[in-house]
Amino acid sequence: MPIFNLNINNKSYSVEAESDMPLLWVLRDLLGLTGTKYGCGVASCGACTVIMDGNAVYSCQRQVGACVNKKITTIEGLSEDGSHPVQQAWQKAGVPQCGYCQPGQMMAAAALLAKNKQPGEDMITAAMSDNLCRCGTYHRIKAAIHIAIEDINK
């Protein structure tokens, strides 16, 4: 099996995997980074969202072979202690119910805010509408994003 060198959360990992294995399963099952979640495997839920070279991407849709020389951030690397403004905002708004979708939600929000510190409502909606939450925490996600925007612009 081929070996791939990956840059994840500013650490380098080398993993042995079939080259078509989605990054999602590499993270979860080979590297033990289980914060990134499986929800569908077919780009329909956003639970597996990670940040790759600054963009929010579905890790279930990226084969590991296409992830070398990319800078990958997962929820574990957003901050280790929950101090990232998005995590802080999620904490203040008390967003999670079951919490399963939330790593994906936070990665989508973090990618948006890294690119644009003051996104308008339309941009927020566009960035967040493909991340499903079965528990229905959208109301609080919205509140949390506004808290985060306020915090990073202080």
Place this chain on the structure above:
Amino acid sequence: MQKQKIDRRDFIRITSLSSGSLAIGFLVPGFRSLDLPAEDCEFFQPNAYIKIDKKGKVTIFFSKQESGQGVDTALPMIVAEEMDVDFRDVKAAIAPFGSVRRGEHDTGGSQSIMEMYTPLRKAGAIAKAMLISAAANQWKVKPSSCAADKGEVVNTITMQRIPYGELVCAAAALPVPKEVSLKNPKDFTLIGKSEKRSNLKDILTGKAQYGLDLKVEGMVYAVSERCPVLGGKLVSVDDTAARRVPGVIKVVSYTGTGAPMHVRAGVAVIATNIWSAMKARKLLGITWDEGDKNKESTEALFKTFAEKAVQAPQIKVFEKGDTGKNAGAVQMTASYAAPFLAHATLEPVNFIASVKAEGCELWGGLQLPDWAVNTIASDCGIKKENIKVNLALMGGAFGRRLHFDFAIEAVKIAQQVDKPVKLLWERTDDVQFEPYRPANYHQLTAGTDEKGNIIAWQHHVLGTPVAYMTDGPNNPHPEEMDGADGGFCYDVPNIKTGYTPVPFNINRGWLRSVDICVNTFPVESFIDEIAARFKRDPYEFRISMLENRPDFKTGEGPGSFTQSPKRVAGVLKLAAEKIGWKEKRKPNHFIGLATHSFIFAKSYAAHAIEIEILGPKKFRITRVVGAIDCGLVINPDGLLNQMQGGLAFALTQALKGEITISNSRVLQDGFFSYELLRYDEMPPVEIYWVDSQEDPGGVGEVGLPTVAPALCNALAAAGYRPRSLPIRNEGFSWV
């Protein structure tokens, strides 16, 4: 919960019956320090819920299963309140399976708070009393001269203080008191104040471990291909290509089961990693014997419903007065329908099983673990005593994990390999093979006087009952009638309700808010239709039938509940007031109302929904007001989260949620075809609650049933009366 088969009603009866008694979890060996000599003591653990170590670190164990409803916070809050410890210093942890009485782990029916409120207060009070006694002994004063405050015992004469941690060994040597006094709720300092979820930081940093995140030493992975028709059998499998996929260990098959869980016959691919298993699965060549029940369709089912709806119900459910003799001067009828629904938890079901000669160990999320163990024992031929269960955090449940079909499968697969196996249901499996919320149809008939006052009310519910699946088709008990039985809350002199079950070959299960949600949609729609026909204000019309009606019992014996029409009216008043029902509406804006009682969880909720009409059958939801009365509120933030999230869950099913079936196969296969509400569709929501000192009720389900009828009543006010869910099928669109 002694018997192996239970239906949901039994489950609710049993859990609510046990709630009055002092049912404090017992201790299992290795889980107690009471027998140890004082000098060897490491911690103080007076019962299954509380552990305090010598450093004063307090762990509170919750025996209900966490899936997003917040029991991991609300239950420990109850204990901490009586113990007088600072909640921020408390660690909350899952009570290990078997550490509490049988059946106590059962989680469903919004029962957790109701069941555990008093026992947990006692558990906390016992710990506090023992710590106080230990301190009093040390100070040589009476316990009555001591008090507890923020994790310390205070000598009220000298004002000396000893932290709980320093009293651990002395307290552990004391006998556990049989009687303790509880706080006066007026003195609560924690209950009633918002607390954030106890595992919030773990969730936010990705450290929270759900069932799917668990890894067991030596574990391998499996996915399974199932017979497309329920009840079918495997004829043959060609696994040559599948076995060639690198990483594949083995391909195994297993037979299906009957009641209660209806596992389908399947062929599983076991591999060193999940990706190999998924790829290989696609290469299996399988021939199934579908059996003769392979022609079912929802189209035909709804036709059958409509035909049978006008006949007399097969089963009489509730009768009061005489709807024949007192039919009323004006007759109205209407029918309503709603489809099968899937739970679609965002964490698809999954389970880990390890089967060895000496026994079997299981890991995963289960809402009814005791029942699961009993059934696994009989379905898989393993001794119950040899099954060890490790309960896991769940990424959503909504009733899906009351079922444990996936756990039985995992054991059947693990029996054929000498390693622990993690079985994953891919999303397609989750949407296509789950136990669905039953499809249902309603025929309503009302007789009124000239002014629209209801003289006679008839409700015929038709459905595909869950009980036929869990208990077999000979169960005559229609458990699908809450909200349309003796608990019907409006004051109508003559009532007749009944049920007609229709056989259908697809598995069914309980979905959040269950039959109350099913029956509130037609009831609250029809009440509105009657009001409209007689030009009565739908708010006043409802209030007039609720406000003066005294509380009543829904039936006889232990299965009956108390219905409070006044509280049903109370939440409606609150919702109407907050949305400004009596105020002038903006142009093209319409408001719909609905109210109900979530009777077996002792809670009440109403919704007022305002829409703006943008074109023919096109609308925007501009405001949602939810009002709830659940008695004493334990954690207001948890209550708000359940009501806000419940709105999204209910809107999904009002707007677009639908499972359709053709040739006994589910046509949806994931989130593209079984759509959930999205971020951009979430309307603004405000939640209000009634300040109440009544015993606490459950809040996980009460926020759903009135959403669809309130929305439909708003649309009806605008000139469009939806009669079936999801309303998208009737040509409605929204922004």
